[in-house]
Amino acid sequence: MSGVFITFEGIDQAGKSTQIEKLVKRLKKEYPDREIVQSFEPGATELGAKLRNIILHEDAISAHAELLLYLADRAENVNKVLVPALSRGCIVISDRYIDSTVAYQCSGRVLDRSTVLTMTNFATSGLLPDLTILLDITVEESKKRLLGLNADRLEQENNEFFEQVRSGYLKIAHDEKRVHVFDAMADIDKLSEDIYEVVSSVMV
Ligand code: TYD
Secondary structure, three states: OOOEEEEEEOOOOOOHHHHHHHHHHHHHHHOOOOOEEEEEOOOOOHHHHHHHHHHHHOOOOOHHHHHHHHHHHHHHHHHHHHHHHHHOOOEEEEEOOHHHHHHHHHHHOOOOHHHHHHHHHHHHOOOOOOEEEEEEOOHHHHHHHHOOOOOOOOOOOOHHHHHHHHHHHHHHHHHOOOEEEEEOOOOHHHHHHHHHHHHHHHOO
């Protein structure tokens, strides 16, 4: 596929939306002729929007059902949004993708990693990002940023859950060359400059 696929990851409140917005603005300026497609998980497709509502607001969901819902959402995102855009040669940016599942469902919920990887691979037909930006913040900072906001089902998890998710992300970054870790407590503009530098290195 001729496009470039970039994903953003991190625990809740890491500042992904802000950095994605800044990156898109910069890419539009630097590559005015290139189509940029933004996506997100869960919820970017028609079916995904329904699944998102269930995932984030249903009272209690078993860990296995939760995994399957995220993967159903992802299969739709891959087939209806990501692959068509990448085939058209677009720059595609997704707010969350496969690493969210490994960090939240394997490290957070403690589901078996190799089973989840096999299932994820099935849902995505093996589509991997060219680059993943991992925004790392402490759990204390994440909880602080959440204060006063309406927390969804996942955001209501305790600190231990988020510590496991954060460690899970850092382990992925250690194992996977495509994942670059950034200190998300750094100055917002400096952070976006640093992110752009890495992004420009994968542009084709
Ligand atoms: P969302 O409101 O989109 O959060 P954020 O703005 O932080 O991305 O909610 C998505 C939630 O779902 C978030 O808590 C992470 C979680 N999640 C998983 O547990 N597994 C997954 O595979 C994905 C994509 C998200």
